[in-house]
Amino acid sequence: MAPDREERRQGREPRRRSVAPWVRTRLRTAPGTALAFAVLVLITAFLAAVLPRAVDAYETEGLRRDIDGASPASTVLELSAPQPGLEIPGPAREQAMRPQALAAVHRKALDRLPEPLRTDTTESAYGVRTSESLLGLDRWLPHLNAPPRFTLAAQSELARHATVRNGRLPTAAREVTEDTREVEAAATAETARVMRLRVGSVVSLGGFPGRPLAVRITGIVEPRRPEGSYWSAEPVLRTPAIAALPSNPPPFYWEAGLLLAPGAAPALLGSQGKPERYWRLAPTTGRLTAQDVPELVDRIASFEGGPGLLRMREIAGDTAEFGTDLETVVGSYAATREAITPVVAVAAFGIGAVAAVVLAMTGGLIAARRAAELALLRARGGSLRGIAGRLLAETAVVALPATAVGLLLAVLAVDEARLLPAVLGAAAVALLACAALPVRAVVSHRGPQPHGEREDLAHTRPSSRRTVAELTALVLAVGSVMALRRRGATGAGDLLVSAAPVLVGLIAALLLVRLYPLPLRWAARPAGRLRGVVGFLSLARAGRSPATGTALPLLALLMALTTAAFGGSVLAGVSDARDRAALLATGADARISSxxxxxxxxxxxxxxxxxxxxxxxxxxxxxxxxxxxxxxxxxxxxxxxxxxxxxxxxxxxxxxxxxxxxxxxxxxxxxxxxxxxxxxxxxxxxxxxxxxxxxxxxxxxxxxxxxxxxxxxxxxxxxxxxxxxxxxxxxxxxxxxxxxxxxxxxxxxxxxxxxxxFTVTLRSEERAALSDSPLQAGAERIYAAAVASGAGYAVLALLLSFVQSAPERAALLARLRTMGLTTRQGRRLIGLEALPQALLAAGGGMTVGWATIRLLAPGIDLDRLALAAAPGLARVDGASLRTDAWSLALPAAGTVLLAGAVAAAGAWWAGRRAPIIELRAGGMR
Structure with missing residues (x-):
């Protein structure tokens, strides 16, 4: 008795037999396909996630390099206030000049600086200085056309930033007042050498009521970090300079700085040097990112003449002013970034389009391989929603973990970058990878599928929807090219302009797909009159290749070749511009001059x-x-x-x-x-x-x-x-x-x-200096990666195209071998069949690449990309996008050679298999 009947006789429900889950069954059936698909998704997700992070990284590095490389006098944030007014009692005026009062304001100013303004407290300083230099009265001081002048500064923490070479640091032994006429000071070693100072020298300075101020030199010091803001925010304190008086002809004089003890600042009150209190806040770039630029500029503007300045005046007085040239440095960086980013966006669009096409091809290949299975499910009552859901589940199980791994690798590969753009890029890859197979299956099986109907290019007629879509793409391409030529690549958000090369490649691919069968038909007619059958068969089969198996591979190849040509031309144009600029800087390979x-x-x-x-x-x-x-x-x-x-x-x-x-x-x-x-x-x-x-x-x-x-x-x-x-x-x-x-x-x-x-200037050194900017180097790396990735996806597109048609080709070859076709002739047939599409892609890619560069060259400005490290350099002739022959020819030749190699490998593999195996396996084909 059957087990089910026995259980019913005993009054128990029969046990249901477990059915193997769909996803697990499919993965066990084709583990190799699932693994290959996972690798493709992982690599694509990694590229989509690492690209925005790489852009963020080099933009942040460029911002930090520009700020750190600028002179501290340009980047320091200075809060200053004049000496207290005469309406204030004398003791109160003196008290406002003493270190304790200045330190209190300094601490409050640091607390009121908002993000992203951050300061380096070790290089920040405060004190009192003479805003106008004072005349040196001693005859033994060095004279040029006029007597020397001195800037006096009572600056904080001198002992921390200087090493005493001779003598000692200045002090204020007794309480200094406005009437004090003798103070101590220190001078740097360079100041002492130029101004003939030594320990014990007394410098008499005019500009004080009553009698001159006697400044006794008690120490010669050496700056510990002379390039830091402490010493370089006002370079005259470190190194004397030659200045000129405003007259005609202008008399020249030495101007130097002397460092007083902080407690001696009240002695400067009432002098003609117009003493002022100052608090210099040195910016730090440790946590500054490229995304902070807009807020940074707004904060600086607020402190120079807005609410921020009012907050600072609450602590430093109503006459306080806030000044810096940091916004100029940041503005120059932002202008360079705005010029470079659209050029980089073109490369990002190109590689993104090629990757999307290859993912779509992968879904199409899997759908074509499982066409009979999906048709059987539909014939047995399977709904489109149910089939799409099952296909989505089995692709999601593979694609989502692969995407997560790719995102993780991108995060580990590039530090100090935003996470959100990387997540969005990886999510877009995951969405496309999961949707490619279900969408393709639903589109192919939404209606009955007549068995044996031809689907080749010669038989398929474009639908009205396809015609409308192609015309829409044509209008977009023409509009983007015209916009790019007219106003140039103006910003990273100008997506239509950045997508111009991709749209041009898309239009060219659609046009070539429509025209593809015609020359093959014309060539097949005379080939049919020849004695051999291989030539005619190869041309006839190439002209009747499946429409779905030709359009996407051709589109991927054209976009990859266009991206490679455009990127190679950009890199070549940048290199030529730098070579030309270096030549114009030297006039030869080396220049020796007095x-x-x-x-x-x-x-x-x-x-x-x-x-x-x-x-x-x-x-x-x-x-x-x-x-x-x-x-x-x-x-x-x-x-x-x-x-x-x-x-x-x-x-x-x-x-x-x-x-x-x-x-x-x-x-x-x-x-x-x-x-x-x-x-x-x-x-x-x-x-x-x-x-x-x-x-x-x-x-x-x-x-x-x-x-x-x-x-x-x-x-x-x-x-x-x-x-x-x-x-x-x-x-x-x-x-x-x-x-x-x-x-x-x-x-x-x-x-x-x-x-x-004598000065020796080398052209090679000038050339190397022009490519030192992180923005330049980062953009060039992006372009090089885009060209390499495009080449890799082009190779994959060729392989997928060949794999998709391999079963049908192997079955045909087996039938022809039973009719007397030799193995050698079969290999020639497969090779010649793959040649027209490869030649079409190579020739079309070269033509489209050349046309794209000629069309877009007027709108692409390479000056900033090529010469950002030399902002003072004039425009160089030839710093524009031009056609690079190697960038056109090498990828095209590589496409033909690769197609030939793939076809030869496929022919060799097909020749190893016995015809009976293919005929048994492909009996339904």
């Missing part, structure tokens, strides 16, 4: 430079920046830069470097008039008539014979170039050396051995 190009070089310098290994040629030139042009009828002199050269060698140098090349014969003169090559501005001033030039090397008459925008000796200025033989004194002031591998250390050693005071 200070200001004012003194003639000894003959030994040129011989020494020629003997350095790697130096190929040396061109000597004389540069006079004080030459004068007589203005006829005005009796005035106009200054210009006169360059005297040896025509033959200098013309060769200009031709080699591409800086204003000219024939050497142009400089030949006649009748006492020298021919000259002039810059456009100088040529306009001189005209074509002979003009008289006055210079230290002699007076000459010149006539402009040629006009060139630049020349190696003075690539960034207006110039007048003549033959050195026409001057009375033609000793060179500058050497221009060329060579591929110049040894900077050996070159400087050779110049030092020939003389002192």
């Amino acid at each position: 200070p200001g190009d004012a003194a003639a070089l000894p003959a030994g310098v040129e011989r020494a430079v020629r003997g350095v290994a790697g130096v190929r040629a040396v061109t000597a030139v004389r540069i006079e920046r004080t030459a004068e042009l007589s203005s006829a009828g005005k009796g005035q002199k106009e200054s210009l830069t006169l360059i005297a050269v040896e025509p033959k060698s200098y013309a060769g140098l200009a031709r080699q470097l591409g800086l204003g090349a000219f024939p050497a014969d142009v400089l030949k003169g006649s009748g006492g008039v020298l021919n000259a090559v002039a810059s456009p501005g100088v040529a306009e001033r001189l005209g074509r008539a002979p003009r008289r030039i006055t210079s230290l090397a002699g007076d000459v008459t010149v006539r402009v014979a040629a006009v060139r925008p630049r020349t190696p000796a003075a690539p960034g200025t207006e110039f007048l170039l003549i033959d050195a033989a026409g001057l009375e004194r033609s000793g060179p002031t500058t050497l221009l050396a060329t060579g591929e591998t110049l040894d900077a250390r050996a070159l400087r050693a050779a110049v030092r051995g020939a003389g002192k005071g």
